[in-house]
Structure formats: C-alpha cells, structure tokens
Amino acid sequence: MTADLIIHNALVRTMESAAPEAPGFGPASTAVAVTGGQITAVAGDADVLALAGPDTRVIDAGGAALVPGLIDSHMHPIWGIELTRGIDLYGLDLEGIRDALAKEAARLPEDAWVCGWNLDHNAFDGPLRGDLFDDVLGGRPLAVVLYDLHTGLGNPAALAAAGITGRETFDDASLVVVDEQGVPTGELREIPAYLLLLDAVPPIPQDEYIQRLQSLFSTLNGVGITSAVVMDGRDKHLDLLADMEKAGNLTVQLHIAMWHQPGDGDERVAQIISQLGRSGRGWRVQLIKMFLDGVIESGTAWLNEPDTCGTGTHSFWKDLDRYEEVTRRYVEAGYQIATHSVGDAGVGQILEAYKRVGTASAAGAPNRIEHLEVLTDPDISNLAETGVVASMQPLHMQWRAGDGTDAWASRLGPHRSHGGFRVRDVLEAGGRVALGSDWPVAQYDPRLGMAWARLRRTPGNVQAPVFEPEQRLSGYEALLGYTRWAAEALGRGDLGVIKPGATANLVLFAEDPAETDGDALTDLPVLLTVVGGEPVHSALA
Ligand SMILES: [Zn+2]
Known part of the structure; x- marks a missing residue:
C-alpha cells in the first residue's frame, strides 16, 4: 500500500531508547511513512520514498528533527477557556x-x-x-x-x-x-x-466557547502539542467535545480525567463510572482526577510538618476513608487514578491508598500523582517501588525568588524549599516521571516546560537563580517527559514514540530539541505538526 504522507531528509528521534547514548541509538532513520493515521515505516530515505505513490504527500524536512507529537500530561484546556476570561x-x-x-x-x-x-x-x-x-x-x-x-x-x-x-x-x-x-x-x-x-459571571455562549477552544488547539499545535491530559473533566465538557467533533476533528487528542469532588455521593460515583470509555474520534474518558490537597502558597498543601504560618496540616478531604473508598471503586471499574498532591503528607497517603486498592488500572495504566512539589526520601522509594507516575511541572518554579522571599519558599522555610520539585531524584530511584504545564496555571509551551526541567531557572537569563541544580534533567530526558514517558503514564504504547504501528502524531523542529541549548529551546521553530496523520500546523517554506 502506498503512503498518505512521507516526511524524509529528517533526523528522526524515535524516543524508543532510554538514552541517546544507548548502543544502537543514532539518526539511522531519516524518513517516516504514514498511512491511515498510523506510522507505517521508519527507515532511511530510499526505503521510505519507495512507498510513495501518485497521491502521497512528500515533505522534505531539510535535515530538521522529527520527534513524536508532544503530550502535555496535565492541562485544563476546556475549563481554561472559562478561567482565562x-x-x-x-x-x-x-x-x-x-x-x-x-x-x-x-x-x-x-x-x-x-x-x-x-x-x-x-x-x-x-x-x-x-x-x-x-x-x-x-x-x-x-x-x-x-x-x-x-x-x-x-x-x-x-x-x-x-x-x-x-x-x-x-x-x-x-x-x-x-x-x-x-x-x-x-x-x-x-x-x-x-x-x-x-458561576455568577454570565456564561460564554457555546459557539464562542467552541471557537475559542479550536483556536487554543491550533495554538497548541503551533508549539508542538498533539495530546493533552484534561484534568477536570465534567459531563458538560464531554457534550461540548461531541458537538465540536460534528464540525471536524479535534487537532489535540484529549485523554480525559473526570473530576471527582469530595462531596460527590455514591450516585455521582456511579454516573462517573458510566462515563468510563466514553469517547469520540479525538478524545476518551479514562482517568479520575481528585484533589487530596491544595497549594503551598495559600497554606492548603498537606505537609508532614506545618508550614511557617502553622498551616498545611490538613488534607482537602474531611474523611480520608471516603477518598480510599471511592478510589477503590473507580479502580475496580477500570479507571486510572490521578490524585493531586503538592505536599509530602498527601503524597505519602496517596501511595499507601494506591498500594491497598491497586497501583494501576485494569488496562495496565499506572495510577498517578499530580505535582509532588515536596517529597520525602521514603516517598521517592515508594514511587519507584509501586510504579506510580510522578506527574510534575518544573516550570512552576518560575514563581520562586532566588532569596526565598516568595510565598512558596517562605511558607515552606529554607529546609524544605531546597528540596522542591525532586524530578531527578525520582528518576534516579527508578520512578516514572511525566511532564506538563497545568495550563492555565503556567504557559502551555512545552519548549518552555522542557527548558525549565533542564535549567531549573528562567530560560534566556543565565543570571537568574537556579533552583536545586542537582535535580536538572538532560535534554533527552526532558523530551522523554513530554513524549514516551507521558504516553507510558497513560498506558499508551502507541503514543510518544516513532515506530511502525504508532499513531502518526509527529512534530518537526528546526533542530533537535534534545540537543538544542536549553536557553535557545524556547525559540526553536516548530516547522510542522501532524495529528493522526494530518498536518495541523505548518511553517515550512
Ligand atoms: Zn491542574
């Protein structure tokens, strides 16, 4: 069968190996063929170009770097339209x-x-x-x-x-x-x-809502995003997506976490369970999102030791047994669980609960914890032991001040604030990491997200304070955090990699984002973005 799309003369980063130094790694492949929305060949130019037929769209990448489509592991794109009014x-x-x-x-x-x-x-x-x-x-x-x-x-x-x-x-x-x-x-x-x-603010009319969401998706495509995990799914969002797809394909594939709130009763749990697997062409309900705590800045994160204002001593839930009970029901129903915890006490409790109710969904997708800004050493060993994913956002360090006078660091005090965002420690212990933005909390641009993960300071400003430099990731690891690791965090072997059989989500960067200097990364041109085999963004000449 001839290919629908061929991209050749590229440096292909398949993201299949653990590290770029691994034996056998190298830009041996320079071309990719796509048929019916899937990658069908990854090889040298001659072999792949042989698959071209009269209707094949052939793109000469001019030596640019082709990587898997980027996945933002924590986002609020739909609700974000309301929140960013x-x-x-x-x-x-x-x-x-x-x-x-x-x-x-x-x-x-x-x-x-x-x-x-x-x-x-x-x-x-x-x-x-x-x-x-x-x-x-x-x-x-x-x-x-x-x-x-x-x-x-x-x-x-x-x-x-x-x-x-x-x-x-x-x-x-x-x-x-x-x-x-x-x-x-x-x-x-x-x-x-x-x-x-x-809720008292007049609502955005539906057609305007859809238009703004489509325009957000185009913007996300323009920075290389092809998939996002939606962390606040509600029934009205699913209806909206179904309506949107009547008019055309979503250009960002959405993995939806339904939002369970502590006050939700058994009837609501049953309703949410009935939504599992609800899907369209470009979206699917597969996770549950719950909050076990809040944020450090307002004293609502749940910490092992109180913060410097004496707060941070409580869970968001009044009844933790209820948290575990509903988690168990969702896991038994087949859901994957994502629980928000910024503080170490919350992380510890979640890990214990996951150990009792199951550390992965029936389909094998690992349960996850969102944020984990403060972690103890035992938390880190537990993450590694259970395979629970640490879904982290190093770019949230942008609100920290070098002298520790910001709300985050002053609440934590010097002892704990110097142990924030321990991304490398999780990896070194053998744990799993996925990276994301939490937009509209922080900027959605994954180039900025990768730059913060690598530099742990403001990109483009070498004078800026570096927060815990020992926790920096390599360029390749940062890219893994937005590709294969993010896909594995969803239990999806067909995303986040370039291999035959994988979904044809691809991004062409002007240069290799794993090798580009961290300070230059935020300006690295995104030349082409392909979602499900369809080009959705192009800045090619
Ligand atoms: Zn969030």
Whole structure:
C-alpha cells in the first residue's frame, strides 16, 4: 500500500531508547511513512520514498528533527477557556493590577463583570482583599482567578451578585475567607469556593466557547502539542467535545480525567463510572482526577510538618476513608487514578491508598500523582517501588525568588524549599516521571516546560537563580517527559514514540530539541505538526 504522507531528509528521534547514548541509538532513520493515521515505516530515505505513490504527500524536512507529537500530561484546556476570561494579570504588582483593571473597566459597559486571571499571591503584601480595586472599577463586579487555580478573588459587588455571605460551608477544605467581623474579604480558597463566584459571571455562549477552544488547539499545535491530559473533566465538557467533533476533528487528542469532588455521593460515583470509555474520534474518558490537597502558597498543601504560618496540616478531604473508598471503586471499574498532591503528607497517603486498592488500572495504566512539589526520601522509594507516575511541572518554579522571599519558599522555610520539585531524584530511584504545564496555571509551551526541567531557572537569563541544580534533567530526558514517558503514564504504547504501528502524531523542529541549548529551546521553530496523520500546523517554506 502506498503512503498518505512521507516526511524524509529528517533526523528522526524515535524516543524508543532510554538514552541517546544507548548502543544502537543514532539518526539511522531519516524518513517516516504514514498511512491511515498510523506510522507505517521508519527507515532511511530510499526505503521510505519507495512507498510513495501518485497521491502521497512528500515533505522534505531539510535535515530538521522529527520527534513524536508532544503530550502535555496535565492541562485544563476546556475549563481554561472559562478561567482565562478577561485580562491576563501575569507578573503584575499591585499598581500594575490596578492599572490593568482600570483600563479593562473603562472598556466595558457599565454593568459588565470585570474578569481577570493569572494573579500572583506575591503581588499582595498582606492578605488578599477584593475591595482594594473598587475605586477603579466604577461599581462593576470583579472576578479574578489566581494563577494557582486554587484561589479566587471577588470584590464586594461580585460577592453580593453571587450571593456569597461568608457563612458558606463545604464538603471539603474550601473556604470563604472572612475578616474579624465575619465579612468576606473577597478571597475564596479552593475551587468549590471560587466556583460560587465564577458561576455568577454570565456564561460564554457555546459557539464562542467552541471557537475559542479550536483556536487554543491550533495554538497548541503551533508549539508542538498533539495530546493533552484534561484534568477536570465534567459531563458538560464531554457534550461540548461531541458537538465540536460534528464540525471536524479535534487537532489535540484529549485523554480525559473526570473530576471527582469530595462531596460527590455514591450516585455521582456511579454516573462517573458510566462515563468510563466514553469517547469520540479525538478524545476518551479514562482517568479520575481528585484533589487530596491544595497549594503551598495559600497554606492548603498537606505537609508532614506545618508550614511557617502553622498551616498545611490538613488534607482537602474531611474523611480520608471516603477518598480510599471511592478510589477503590473507580479502580475496580477500570479507571486510572490521578490524585493531586503538592505536599509530602498527601503524597505519602496517596501511595499507601494506591498500594491497598491497586497501583494501576485494569488496562495496565499506572495510577498517578499530580505535582509532588515536596517529597520525602521514603516517598521517592515508594514511587519507584509501586510504579506510580510522578506527574510534575518544573516550570512552576518560575514563581520562586532566588532569596526565598516568595510565598512558596517562605511558607515552606529554607529546609524544605531546597528540596522542591525532586524530578531527578525520582528518576534516579527508578520512578516514572511525566511532564506538563497545568495550563492555565503556567504557559502551555512545552519548549518552555522542557527548558525549565533542564535549567531549573528562567530560560534566556543565565543570571537568574537556579533552583536545586542537582535535580536538572538532560535534554533527552526532558523530551522523554513530554513524549514516551507521558504516553507510558497513560498506558499508551502507541503514543510518544516513532515506530511502525504508532499513531502518526509527529512534530518537526528546526533542530533537535534534545540537543538544542536549553536557553535557545524556547525559540526553536516548530516547522510542522501532524495529528493522526494530518498536518495541523505548518511553517515550512
Ligand atoms: Zn491542574
């Protein structure tokens, strides 16, 4: 059979070997053939070009590097459309935020909501307060999500519109923060609390939602992403994807984790179980996402020792037995489990629970833990022993300051903050790692994600502080974290590698991303992205 697509004159990084130094590794293959959405041949130019027929699309890569399509192991692309409404407050201090909000308010109708995202805890000297911006908003309600996606902020007008009084109670550790008089300050800690606010903002119409999601997928294709693990699946998202696929293929393949919240009862568990395996051409429900804790910056991560403010001593769940019970039910039903834990106490508890209920899904996909920003040595041995995946995001170190005065490091204190994001320790112990962005928490660009994993400092700034240099990954390991390791973390042998029979998800970089200097990586051109055999992005001449 002739090929649909041939890419030749390339340096083919199959990502099949453990390291580029391994015997037999080398750019022996220069060409790949694709038929019916699958890779059908990986060999030298002459052998592969012989598969060309009159209708074959033949692309001369001009010596560029062909790698498997990149997989972001932790993302919120669908919910992210809602969360990234309004203005991006990234990197702004309090004055900058005021200016940006004033400009946005002036642009909007009198009764419109002012929305923003990516706000940094470090912008505030003291506690977060929503009324700090009232004088520039002209009476408009304000709804902001902090970059960590665990904290929301509303002004008094917004809280009133949402009916938030400060007397709310939650099934988990979520909190409407109040002052000494019991009046809400505007800070809404954890997702169920800030959803009360976001649910009051007028929804994005479905056609606009789909359009924005399609445009996000195109942008992701442009940086080399072909697959993503969606960490907050809800029924309405599945319906939206089904609707989207009526109009055409998704250009990012989605592996969906359904979101189980601590308050979800048995009826909801049964409903979620009935969604397992629900799929379209480009998406599939296969995981469960749960939060065992929150984030260090707000004191909601669950740590073995309290943080320097005396917080961080609790799980997000009021009843850990219930966490284990639902985990067991999901594992028995065939789901793969992904549990969020930033703190070491949470990680330890999850590993013990997984050991009791099963460390992998029925289909053999390993259970996972998300984030693991603080780990003890026993946690690391346990990860290696159980094969549980450490799904980590080294680029989340971008909010750290060299002198340890940032919210993350000052909460942890010097002893623990110097043991953060122990990616290499997990690998050295024989554990499994997958890398991701957690967009919109951090930037989705995997080149930036790989650069942070390699440099552990701001790429492009050699003067920037390096955080725990002994934890740096090699260029090849960083690429594995976004390809084969990420695929293995999903139990998928047909993704993240270039071999006959694999899904034809491919990315052509101008140069080898494993060899490109870490500081130059973020500017490395992405020449071509192929999803399921179809070119979805091209910057080829
Ligand atoms: Zn996340």
